[in-house]
Amino acid sequence: MPHQCVRCGKFYVDGSIDIVKGCECGAKLFFFVKQEHLDEMKNVSYKLTKKEKKQIESDVYDIIGIERKKDRPVVLDLESIRVLKPGKYELDLINLFKDRPLIYKLDEGKYMIDLPESFKKALDSMDK
Amino acid sequence: MINFLSKWLNKFFNNLFKRKKKVKLGLYGPPNGGKTTLANRICQDWLGEDMGKVSEIAHETREIQIKEQITIKSKGREINFNLVDTPGIATKIDYEDFLKYMNEKDAKKRAKEATKGVIDAIKWLDDMDTVIVVLDATKDPYDQVNITIIGNLQARNIPVLLVANKIDLKKADTKKIKSAFPQYDIVGISAKFGNSMDEFYEKLLNMAG
Numbered sequence: 408m409p410h411q412c413v414r415c416g417k418f419y420v421d422g423s424i425d426i427v428k429g430c431e432c433g434a435k436l437f438f439f440v441k442q443e444h445l446d447e448m449k450n451v452s453y454k455l456t457k458k459e460k461k462q463i464e465s466d467v468y469d470i471i472g473i474e475r476k477k478d479r480p481v482v483l484d485l486e487s488i489r490v491l492k493p494g495k496y497e498l499d500l501i502n503l504f505k506d507r508p509l510i511y512k513l514d515e516g517k518y519m520i521d522l523p524e525s526f527k528k529a530l531d532s533m534d535k
Numbered sequence: 536m537i538n539f540l541s542k543w544l545n546k547f548f549n550n551l552f553k554r555k556k557k558v559k560l561g562l563y564g565p566p567n568g569g570k571t572t573l574a575n576r577i578c579q580d581w582l583g584e585d586m587g588k589v590s591e592i593a594h595e596t597r598e599i600q601i602k603e604q605i606t607i608k609s610k611g612r613e614i615n616f617n618l619v620d621t622p623g624i625a626t627k628i629d630y631e632d633f634l635k636y637m638n639e640k641d642a643k644k645r646a647k648e649a650t651k652g653v654i655d656a657i658k659w660l661d662d663m664d665t666v667i668v669v670l671d672a673t674k675d676p677y678d679q680v681n682i683t684i685i686g687n688l689q690a691r692n693i694p695v696l697l698v699a700n701k702i703d704l705k706k707a708d709t710k711k712i713k714s715a716f717p718q719y720d721i722v723g724i725s726a727k728f729g730n731s732m733d734e735f736y737e738k739l740l741n742m743a744g
Contacts, residue, residue, distance in 0.1 A: 494630030494642060
């Protein structure tokens with residue numbers, strides 16, 4: 408499955424082990440891209456400046472509310488949130504309401520960040 | 536004997552102070568429908584204080600707000616709940632929509648926070664016992680956001696009260712909302728001016744009481 412580095416825009420067509428290691432630019436944040444949207448995404452990301460890409464990366468970390476961790480790649484489900492430019496967001500509510508994790512599992516249990524679960528934990532700790 | 540007495544006392548006090556599950560009443564809907572205005576109205580009516588800041592600029596509420604221990608009474612009945620005001624749910628958030636009111640940097644920040652707010656609002660949904668969906672009665676109810684929210688609440692078996700807000704405005708059309716969602720209990724109110732709030736509280740008690 409294709410992935411795109413949020414910082415530099417590089418595409419990883421087969422979503423291989425490179426994702427687990429992180430992008431060659433050093434970033435660990437990726438968009439998951441559906442095969443059928445690949446060409447469209449290549450055009451969109453091409454138009455963004457380096458500064459805009461960096462801003463998107465930083466904004467996305469803030470939005471999903473997780474800390475950057477050096478050894479942990481994060482993959483965002485592009486079907487749920489689409490960042491067109493800094494400050495321009497499209498949300499697919501149907502997917503978001505499905506309670507699907509925004510971040511996908513990459514390797515057997517190792518790098519998965521289950522966002523609904525983290526939200527649940529946050530709620531539980533608030534209840535206590 | 537001392538051991539037995541100590542266990543009994545422990546159990547007695549544990550039961551006495553056992554926390555009852557808090558009923559959570561959530562306010563959901565698209566941005567600028569009047570969720571926070573309604574939250575303020577409820578809090579003013581029963582606690583004598585406001586809950587949050589309201590604004591003509593969309594996405595003013597970007598974080599979940601909770602007001603605890605509100606008791607509503609009507610005709611000898613009462614309910615006690617925690618009121619949860621949520622950020623407006625939208626499919627598109629564009630900083631350019633805010634540029635009329637603020638500079639680009641602040642507009643982008645607002646868009647980012649509003650996006651996070653939508654995700655938070657959806658994540659909180661499973662925690663709600665009852666939901667009030669606040670719709671702007673001057674706007675077309677056949678909207679993807681409204682249909683998605685209401686459909687999801689139904690799928691999760693969460694009781695819903697639909698509020699057609701802003702009935703003080705000429706363009707308001709409660710009937711249109713009723714015909715869009717005929718299977719729901721709908722109450723037309725003006726949260727800003729307090730119109731039909733008695734009917735609102737009665738319907739709320741019928742549903743959640």
